[in-house]
Amino acid sequence: MKFIRSLLVLFPLLASLALAADDLPIFRGLISAGPASKFALVNPGTGDVSWVGVGGKFGDWTVAEFNAKEGTLAIKNGTKKATISLSSSVLGQDAPAGGDEKATLAQANDVLKKMNFDQMMGRMMDQQKGASMDMVKQMMAQLAPGNMTPDDLAAMNQLQQQMINLMMNAMNPADMHNDIAQAYADTFTSGEMDGLAAFYSTPTGQALSDKTPALQAKIQQAMLPRIMAVMPQIQQAAAGFAQQQAAKKAAAPASPAAPAPTPAPAQ
Numbered sequence: 057m058k059f060i061r062s063l064l065v066l067f068p069l070l071a072s073l074a075l076a077a078d079d080l081p082i083f084r085g086l087i088s089a090g091p092a093s094k095f096a097l098v099n100p101g102t103g104d105v106s107w108v109g110v111g112g113k114f115g116d117w118t119v120a121e122f123n124a125k126e127g128t129l130a131i132k133n134g135t136k137k138a139t140i141s142l143s144s145s146v147l148g149q150d151a152p153a154g155g156d157e158k159a160t161l162a163q164a165n166d167v168l169k170k171m172n173f174d175q176m177m178g179r180m181m182d183q184q185k186g187a188s189m190d191m192v193k194q195m196m197a198q199l200a201p202g203n204m205t206p207d208d209l210a211a212m213n214q215l216q217q218q219m220i221n222l223m224m225n226a227m228n229p230a231d232m233h234n235d236i237a238q239a240y241a242d243t244f245t246s247g248e249m250d251g252l253a254a255f256y257s258t259p260t261g262q263a264l265s266d267k268t269p270a271l272q273a274k275i276q277q278a279m280l281p282r283i284m285a286v287m288p289q290i291q292q293a294a295a296g297f298a299q300q301q302a303a304k305k306a307a308a309p310a311s312p313a314a315p316a317p318t319p320a321p322a323q
Contacts, residue, residue, distance in 0.1 A: 058062035063266055065259075077263040079101055079115075079233065080100070080131075080140060081097040081098060081099060081100070081114050081115070081117060081140065082098040082140070083097060083129055083140040083142055084096040084098045084105065084123075084126075084250065084251075084254055085251035085254060093108065093109065093110070093122060094108065094109050095108055095109070095119065095122065096128060096254045096255065097114045097117075098114065099121075102115075105254040106258070107255070107260060110122055116133045116134075117131045117132065118132055119131055119135070120132050120137075127141050127142050128141040135300070158241070158245075159240070159244050159245055159246045159248070160241060160246070160249075161238065161241050163241065163249040163253070164237040164238070164240035164244075165251045165284065166249075166253055167240060167249060167253050167256060168236065168237055168240070169235065170257055171252075171261070171264075172266070173230045175231060175271060177229035177232070178229050179269040180268065181224055181227060181229065183269055183272065183273045183276075184276075185220060185221075185224050186210070195278070244291075
């Protein structure tokens with residue numbers, strides 16, 4: 057009897073150790089997209105991160121179900137089942153403290169490194185420079201006075217090019233890196249920064265980083281025709297405003313002449 061009682065006492069402990077040995081993944085974050093939602097799962101032993109959907113596998117575990125109301129994932133490994141949530145790293149245990157703490161500059165720099173910030177911004181700035189020049193040329197063609205000679209127009213375009221170059225050079229990605237890192241650290245919490253780092257470590261995160269410059273270029277291409285379409289209206293409004301100001305100035309009564317200074321009496 058004594059031996060049996062000892063087994064009964066030890067059984068819950070042995071079961072708990074067996075469950076812990078399975079190394080339950082940590083539920084670190086999610087991208088909500090309905091049935092296509094993805095969940096960031098972290099291997100507690102290695103720190104490796106994977107984004108997995110319902111039905112996907114993470115090591116020996118399969119994501120069986122996501123409870124959006126509770127924010128929990130049901131996972132299974134053969135006959136074993138477990139539930140993990142964003143607020144729990146292991147069953148019934150609170151997540152590590154610091155999720156709502158202010159992010160550090162080191163975390164921000166890690167995120168920028170994972171998202172290839174310097175290279176991405178370099179490509180974006182090159183594209184922005186070309187797009188800005190195209191826009192300026194089209195705007196000048198519509199706004200320039202009709203009596204401007206081709207030489208005058210070329211000189212104005214050259215001045216615009218110099219101004220754009222000065223602005224773009226002032227926003228050199230390498231020089232801006234520390235400022236951007238500080239902006240990230242001031243904006244996101246420590247937990248959110250961990251989520252960003254996990255996301256940009258995935259193929260989807262890398263694809264977003266790599267394709268952002270091309271995406272921005274396509275957005276600008278979609279915007280430019282709309283901007284140019286309203287340029288005649290802008291030009292007309294500017295001309296009307298100038299005429300109104302000239303008319304007001306012409307209708308204003310002339311200011312009386314200032315009286316001549318009284319000569320000083322002779323001494």
